[in-house]
Amino acid sequence: MSTTISLTPWDLAIASSLIVFDAILSLVFRLGLHRQILVASARLVVQLVAIGFVLKFVFALKNPAVTLLLILVMVLIAARETAARSERRFKGQTGLAIGAASVASATLVTALFALTTALRPHPWYDPHYAIPLAGILLGNILNATSLSLDSLLGPMAIQRNAVEARLTLGATYWEAATPYVRDAIRRGLVPIINQMSAAGVVTLPGIMTGQILAGLDPLEAVKYQILLMFLLAGGSGLAAAGAAYLAAWRLTDDRQRLRLDRLAPARGG
């Protein structure tokens, strides 16, 4: 990567003037955002520098256990995020458990698939590949999971009468719930479908842009981006389906009732 232009702290300091510009904008137009802008940018710097050091350390170790541990921590944070984002939530830790199960399984399956087929680094758990891969997968999988969860719990709670109408007429719970599960999975898949359709036409995907900026040949960068998009699509599908089915399953019991009492009360009501 001889063509990489290395950035100095001074370069970043100059770029940070744009943050100051945003803050001034907020003051002039009374957006009330200047504090948030400054806090967010400070968080960005601290978080990224910290993860940079963590990655450097873990890359140097090349230890499969440490790599896996780091990925698990990332998965847990993502799972917490999915549970917290949803408009309607389960009581207790159910949401966290569903988020963790679908995020973890989708991430691990997709990452292992990529590491053992397309990428094949040596060793296969090389943190240099495994961790960034898990990271980008997690971002998309988190999105798919929380969209799917939200699109299942919200409509099923709001349309309780419709679901129960089918139950009272003798339908099984899954006959009544499947349309909602289907819609939830569909909603979870929409962002990645949009991303794939827009890639290269409306947007230059982030990974590709980063690699080109870092000096990689555009065609090489494109191949990586295509691989990643396919992985993201697979991961999103797994996560959306997993989250929707687990949540729907948790909303019923052995007598095929609709157990909305397992949801926490709606917020803002």
Add this chain to the structure above:
Amino acid sequence: MDATAPTMPRLRIEGLKSALVGPFNLAVQRGDCVGITGPSGSGKSLFLRMICDLDPNQGEVELDGEPRSRMAAPAWRRQVVYVPAESGWWADQIADHFPKDRRAPANDMAARLGLPADIIGGAVSRLSTGERQRLALIRALLIASPVLLLDEPTSALDGDGAARVEAILTERMAAGLALVLVTHDPAQAVRLASQRFVMAAGHLETAP
């Protein structure tokens, strides 16, 4: 009831309770109607939901002597059909709520209940509350279940509409239907029910 020759009740409820209401004991014979009145929030709807097993509950319910616990929940709900006060619709078109082979009989029954001809061909969103109420009842009646649990089946209907509903129910009762009817109209309870109760704070009391 003749104590020396006990007939097996169509619907028998024993010790049915939840955290909120009960315990309830009730027996409904073939062709009989139990009428329940009582203030809003006293547990009338919860009682019906428990009988059809839509809410968690304890206790035993039997249909013609067969315990509910030995039947799969959907099979039970096809025989003990509950029609809630507020009807539910899961598709845009009314026809999608009726199996194909039941659409013709549904239209016939709609006509008997004073609904416009071919109402089944329209959209749910264009129905009035009273039309929805009658169509939801038709949907349930077409199952021809041995037991019906009706929650305020005529609350949105005028006198003529209510009379038409009552006529069909009476007909079905003559054919063996056991009916549990929740109503705000004590006169309706008198017209249809042989046993009348008042729900008060989650308990059934014999109506005066």
